[in-house]
Amino acid sequence: MPTVTIDNIAVEVEQESTILQAARQAGVWIPTLCYHPAVPPAANCRLCLVELDRGNWKQLVTACNYPVRRDITVSVSSEAAVKARRGVMELLLARAPENAQLKALAKRMGVEGTPWPTVTKTQRDCILCGLCTAVCDEVMGRAAIGVAGRGQNRAISAPFRQPAENCLGCGACAAVCPVGTIQIRIHEKEGEIEISPFKTRAKLLKCEQCGAQVVSVAVTEEALKRGKMDWAKFRQLVRLCPKCRQKRAAADLSTVATLASQIGYLAPPRAAAKTKTARRPRAAKSRKK
Amino acid sequence: MTVLETKRLAGPADLEQWRGDLRQAAGRITKRVRICLGPGCVAKGAAALYDRFREAVEKSGADVEIQTKCVGCHGLCACGPIVIVEPGEIFYQQVEEPDVAEIFRETVLSGRLVERLLYQHPVTGQKVKTADEIPFYQSQRRIALAGNGFLDPVMLEDYLRIGGYTALAKALTGMTPEEVLLTVEKSGLRGRGGGGFPTGRKWRSCREAHGQPKYVICNGDEGDPGAFMDRVVMEGNPHAVLEGMILGAYAIGSHDGYIYVRNEYPLSVERLKHAIVQARDAGLLGRNILGTDFSFDIRINRGGGAFVCGESTALMASLEGRPGEPRAKYVHTVEHGLWDKPSNLNNVETWANVPAIINNGAAWFAAIGTAKSKGTKVFSLVGEVVNTGLIEVPMGMTLRQIIFDLGGGVKGGRAFKAVQTGGPSGGCIPARYLDAPVDFDELTKLGSMMGSGGMIVMSEDTCMVNIARYFTHFLMDESCGKCTPCREGLAQMLAILDRITHGDGRPGDVEKLETMAGILEGAALCALGKTAANPVMSTIRYFRAEYDAHILQQRCPAKQCRGLFRYQISVEKCKACGLCRKHCPVEAIAGAKKTPHVIDQQKCTRCGMCLEKCPFDAVLKV
Numbered sequence: 045m046p047t048v049t050i051d052n053i054a055v056e057v058e059q060e061s062t063i064l065q066a067a068r069q070a071g072v073w074i075p076t077l078c079y080h081p082a083v084p085p086a087a088n089c090r091l092c093l094v095e096l097d098r099g100n101w102k103q104l105v106t107a108c109n110y111p112v113r114r115d116i117t118v119s120v121s122s123e124a125a126v127k128a129r130r131g132v133m134e135l136l137l138a139r140a141p142e143n144a145q146l147k148a149l150a151k152r153m154g155v156e157g158t159p160w161p162t163v164t165k166t167q168r169d170c171i172l173c174g175l176c177t178a179v180c181d182e183v184m185g186r187a188a189i190g191v192a193g194r195g196q197n198r199a200i201s202a203p204f205r206q207p208a209e210n211c212l213g214c215g216a217c218a219a220v221c222p223v224g225t226i227q228i229r230i231h232e233k234e235g236e237i238e239i240s241p242f243k244t245r246a247k248l249l250k251c252e253q254c255g256a257q258v259v260s261v262a263v264t265e266e267a268l269k270r271g272k273m274d275w276a277k278f279r280q281l282v283r284l285c286p287k288c289r290q291k292r293a294a295a296d297l298s299t300v301a302t303l304a305s306q307i308g309y310l311a312p313p314r315a316a317a318k319t320k321t322a323r324r325p326r327a328a329k330s331r332k333k
Numbered sequence: 334m335t336v337l338e339t340k341r342l343a344g345p346a347d348l349e350q351w352r353g354d355l356r357q358a359a360g361r362i363t364k365r366v367r368i369c370l371g372p373g374c375v376a377k378g379a380a381a382l383y384d385r386f387r388e389a390v391e392k393s394g395a396d397v398e399i400q401t402k403c404v405g406c407h408g409l410c411a412c413g414p415i416v417i418v419e420p421g422e423i424f425y426q427q428v429e430e431p432d433v434a435e436i437f438r439e440t441v442l443s444g445r446l447v448e449r450l451l452y453q454h455p456v457t458g459q460k461v462k463t464a465d466e467i468p469f470y471q472s473q474r475r476i477a478l479a480g481n482g483f484l485d486p487v488m489l490e491d492y493l494r495i496g497g498y499t500a501l502a503k504a505l506t507g508m509t510p511e512e513v514l515l516t517v518e519k520s521g522l523r524g525r526g527g528g529g530f531p532t533g534r535k536w537r538s539c540r541e542a543h544g545q546p547k548y549v550i551c552n553g554d555e556g557d558p559g560a561f562m563d564r565v566v567m568e569g570n571p572h573a574v575l576e577g578m579i580l581g582a583y584a585i586g587s588h589d590g591y592i593y594v595r596n597e598y599p600l601s602v603e604r605l606k607h608a609i610v611q612a613r614d615a616g617l618l619g620r621n622i623l624g625t626d627f628s629f630d631i632r633i634n635r636g637g638g639a640f641v642c643g644e645s646t647a648l649m650a651s652l653e654g655r656p657g658e659p660r661a662k663y664v665h666t667v668e669h670g671l672w673d674k675p676s677n678l679n680n681v682e683t684w685a686n687v688p689a690i691i692n693n694g695a696a697w698f699a700a701i702g703t704a705k706s707k708g709t710k711v712f713s714l715v716g717e718v719v720n721t722g723l724i725e726v727p728m729g730m731t732l733r734q735i736i737f738d739l740g741g742g743v744k745g746g747r748a749f750k751a752v753q754t755g756g757p758s759g760g761c762i763p764a765r766y767l768d769a770p771v772d773f774d775e776l777t778k779l780g781s782m783m784g785s786g787g788m789i790v791m792s793e794d795t796c797m798v799n800i801a802r803y804f805t806h807f808l809m810d811e812s813c814g815k816c817t818p819c820r821e822g823l824a825q826m827l828a829i830l831d832r833i834t835h836g837d838g839r840p841g842d843v844e845k846l847e848t849m850a851g852i853l854e855g856a857a858l859c860a861l862g863k864t865a866a867n868p869v870m871s872t873i874r875y876f877r878a879e880y881d882a883h884i885l886q887q888r889c890p891a892k893q894c895r896g897l898f899r900y901q902i903s904v905e906k907c908k909a910c911g912l913c914r915k916h917c918p919v920e921a922i923a924g925a926k927k928t929p930h931v932i933d934q935q936k937c938t939r940c941g942m943c944l945e946k947c948p949f950d951a952v953l954k955v
Contacts, residue, residue, distance in 0.1 A: 088815045090856045104855045131852035135821040163828045198814030
């Protein structure tokens with residue numbers, strides 16, 4: 045197992061782990077924007093630059109995707125590394141000077157303001173980190189949005205800038221967007237969820253119990269498909285909003301507790317039971333019987 | 334063009350037999366006309382010349398067989414269209430359609446020279462007969478371009494006649510893959526596409542990498558403005574590229590090859606396709622090459638239409654059908670490249686050198702060039718130089734020799750100012766370094782690089798700040814946009830350079846450019862971004878005075894940037910014709926009949942109309 049010495053802290057890491065993983069192990073903070081554990085690192089924001097000691101020279105590398113294959117020494121706080129990260133952040137701030145999340149990250153890095161004017165146009169502060177397209181493609185398997193154009197005209201969009209037909213309305217893109225470009229809009233009256241700015245809309249599911257519109261029909265159908273089970277109970281639960289689902293689960297559990305105490309067997313309280321029920325229904329089934 | 338039927342060769346003996354037959358047949362023909370159909374000559378109408386010569390041959394009914402041949406670029410494009418007549422290798426230049434009849438009658442049939450179409454020696458003033466007497470060709474050493482001008486690129490027979498596929502036969506039947514690899518390693522061949530990475534070392538890494546299949550790829554995405562070296566090899570001698578690739582595949586242990594040709598070179602695609610079909614039919618490509626158990630085949634892919642697709646990881650992404658965007662190279666493509674398999678990528682010119690190295694040996698190649706840069710290099714000499722075209726010279730020749738001895742110096746007798754080398758990743762080199770030898774390392778020391786071989790000659794009339802602006806604009810257009818520093822940084826630099834060239838520069842602008850250059854170099858994802866600031870930095874280094882003049886005085890010393898220089902009427906030359914006064918849109922010119930006219934500098938908007946209209950060249954830029 046190779047050792048990464050990062051800012052003088054030595055940590056042993058798995059072969060092929062990244063410098064970022066080593067840094068997290070060592071408790072050293074490196075700023076990131078386009079990194080997310082759910083998708084492979086793209087290393088395109090260039091914010092996580094650190095200095096790698098190569099003996100007779102030093103190389104700036106991106107921590108999120110540099111694979112550790114032997115013992116290496118890395119400096120996060122060297123002058124060159126700090127200067128490089130500052131340079132990148134200042135360029136990003138020039139691109140989206142009013143963005144709150146970007147400014148907060150900059151502040152944490154010790155960067156206030158930027159010497160550069162704004163010369164590029166953005167789609168609502170989009171910094172083109174690519175996380176939205178990555179989750180949509182690789183995690184959700186839909187690829188409803190992608191990158192269009194090159195260079196200055198690079199933009200995230202649905203095919204032909206039309207509302208994407210295969211968008212689930214799941215909002216994963218909005219969840220991972222680090223600068224809040226992608227927004228979810230619930231249109232109560234039409235019963236639709238909109239992913240802005242892609243203009244995509246999906247029909248919302250109405251909770252059978254209380255009528256709340258929380259998730260789209262498409263997501264529900266996809267969950268059923270992925271779940272690959274005929275379990276009637278799951279189908280029922282999926283048509284409820286989270287609040288009603290919790291109430292139903294609580295009601296079920298109190299039934300179990302009563303039964304258990306009646307026969308003299310009391311299972312210890314399992315706070316994680318709810319999620320486990322959703323993922324491993326078979327185990328839950330046997331627990332109930 | 335008749336294409337002879339290709340027969341499938343059973344082995345090296347068959348090959349030699351065929352070669353012998355072809356040479357004998359060719360030897361029986363004494364009269365031959367070779368018409369250059371390289372890009373420059375075709376642009377000047379050479380295709381029509383070919384038709385006229387064909388007609389002349391058919392109509393003449395001469396009792397001696399005459400062959401007309403379309404050949405690839407000779408290199409002296411400034412003198413195109415070029416026609417060479419055998420016997421005697423009579424070199425005719427700037428040939429036009431009406432000249433065909435005369436050449437045919439006088440030279441082809443009767444052996445007499447048409448003096449006016451011969452090349453005139455720049456020093457002696459005498460007319461010369463053959464290319465060997467022309468300074469442009471005399472200092473050249475042609476290896477990659479050896480076949481250009483002598484063979485018809487659509488005839489495999491011609492390639493065989495001049496010795497083609499000898500190296501392949503030698504390697505497949507007389508050498509092990511390791512021996513082939515060792516030969517290329519020892520030769521010192523370095524990549525000709527710009528990176529200059531030792532080719533043998535790359536081959537070895539790919540050979541030793543884990544994974545099957547292994548891929549051998551040819552980078553034909555030549556994208557540097559002004560570069561056409563690879564084009565001319567692909568169009569003029571495609572079999573040289575194929576032979577090189579087959580040899581490389583044999584050494585590495587690959588059976589699948591790709592040639593990635595930029596979409597904007599349809600003729601290159603056509604010629605390579607044609608060559609591949611011929612080679613396959615002859616058993617020189619495909620299954621069981623030359624009767625051995627080595628199989629290797631090549632596919633052609635057309636480029637995605639972007640400069641960045643020439644970057645190796647972007648090229649492989651494009652080959653896979655994904656957008657041509659680079660990725661980090663912490664994991665090398667020789668280990669995980671195309672389809673995540675070990676892949677060896679080399680430039681067209683690199684591949685074209687391989688057969689000669691196998692034929693003549695590593696020592697032969699290593700004896701040419703400098704200590705660290707072996708062999709020759711093809712350069713495209715363009716810009717304000719007299720002999721625009723392509724040359725191939727040993728590494729180590731100086732810039733002065735290339736530009737002045739071979740190139741004939743600066744056009745129009747203007748003063749030399751700088752030469753831009755290495756394309757958008759390179760820089761400008763001023764006059765005081767003209768005696769620098771040209772090789773991979775020397776030019777890098779001067780803040781430029783040899784790159785893929787582009788050399789743009791600039792005179793005193795070129796504004797160096799505008800040159801920086803031009804390359805920055807090019808790179809900004811071609812940037813894939815994936816990473817922050819390249820996408821944002823180039824836009825910032827262009828904004829600054831735009832202001833400077835429009836007279837709106839501010840003190841501190843140069844320092845801002847320098848800061849941005851530092852960010853790009855350290856933070857960019859790929860080589861396009863990392864070297865993007867080179868044109869700007871090299872012009873700041875050597876032509877700082879021009880930047881200062883633009884910024885501090887709103888003046889362009891080269892008098893190129895509109896609005897940043899003045900117009901003045903020469904008292905001696907002015908004939909008081911009044912044309913300038915009539916056309917001045919702001920009535921800034923005063924003058925009467927017989928009095929030299931004067932421009933009121935306060936009123937003048939520097940539109941340049943007076944200079945355009947003056948028939949006596951009396952309006953000067955100052």
